[in-house]
Amino acid sequence: ALSSADGPVLVTATAGTTDAGLIDPLEPLADLCRHHGADLHVDAAYGGLLRLSPHHRHKLTGLSRAQSITLDLHKLGWQPVAAGLLAVPDTRLLAPLGHQADYLNATDDTEAGLPDLLGRSLRTTRRPDILKIAVTLRSLGRDGLADLIDRTCAAAHHLAELLEAHPGFELHAHPTISTVLFRPTPMDDEQLAGLRRTLLLDGTAVLGRATADGRLWLKATLLNPHTTAGDLDTLVTLLEGSTHR
Numbered sequence: 600a601l602s603s604a605d606g607p608v609l610v611t612a613t614a615g616t617t618d619a620g621l622i623d624p625l626e627p628l629a630d631l632c633r634h635h636g637a638d639l640h641v642d643a644a645y646g647g648l649l650r651l652s653p654h655h656r657h658k659l660t661g662l663s664r665a666q667s668i669t670l671d672l673h674k675l676g677w678q679p680v681a682a683g684l685l686a687v688p689d690t691r692l693l694a695p696l697g698h699q700a701d702y703l704n705a706t707d708d709t710e711a712g713l714p715d716l717l718g719r720s721l722r723t724t725r726r727p728d729i730l731k732i733a734v735t736l737r738s739l740g741r742d743g744l745a746d747l748i749d750r751t752c753a754a755a756h757h758l759a760e761l762l763e764a765h766p767g768f769e770l771h772a773h774p775t776i777s778t779v780l781f782r783p784t785p786m787d788d789e790q791l792a793g794l795r796r797t798l799l800l801d802g803t804a805v806l807g808r809a810t811a812d813g814r815l816w817l818k819a820t821l822l823n824p825h826t827t828a829g830d831l832d833t834l835v836t837l838l839e840g841s842t843h844r
């Protein structure tokens with residue numbers, strides 16, 4: 600498809616899919632894009648912050664070759680919404696966002712060095728969302744955030760191991776980030792969807808749902824770094840009680 604495309608081409612990859620937390624093979628995609636003269640954008644809303652962790656950053660090899668990256672720090676950055684960021688390797692790439700309006704950024708003011716934020720976002724009026732992000736980065740630093748990320752991913756791995764070892768559950772796959780897809784056995788999709796609603800309405804557990812390999816799965820997206828092994832045992836016990844009466 601890339602070789603037959605006319606005009607500029609943008610390939611969009613995902614580093615952390617919403618349903619399963621999967622990461623596209625970024626390095627081979629960057630190679631393909633270079634070969635065909637296409638630009639690469641990576642939606643790293645969920646997985647981008649793995650870059651801070653020495654244990655997990657290898658999963659994002661090739662990310663730095665993208666022409667643009669979006670990150671969402673309301674996930675592995677623990678920010679209240681809104682916390683989306685657009686990152687580019689060279690600020691000249693932001694030129695298409697530029698606007699000029701005398702009442703906002705008179706040319707002579709900009710030339711005199713006053714900050715001109717109109718070229719940094721499609722929005723003009725906005726809240727100072729960057730402030731909370733800056734405070735978090737300043738106070739926790741890269742290592743502090745990496746520690747939270749490592750603990751969150753470890754909790755997800757632990758949950759996956761508990762479910763895999765349990766005869767009453769089927770694990771879809773070991774998590775790439777912190778999303779665990781699983782299903783009680785035996786159970787069809789309709790029963791599973793009903794179970795999820797019951798757990799939610801009873802106040803037992805808030806689990807997502809996702810379709811993978813043509814079947815419906817329960818989805819636990821772990822994002823609390825303070826989750827303990829005991830919490831996960833409790834979750835599995837609650838699920839056991841709801842599904843295998």
Ligand SMILES: Cc1ncc(COP(=O)(O)O)c(C=O)c1O
Pocket residue numbers: 613615616617642644645671682683
């Ligand atoms: C992979 C992915 N991309 C983008 C988004 C959307 O981000 P936002 O809601 O901040 O636009 C999400 C979910 O928040 C996501 O999981």
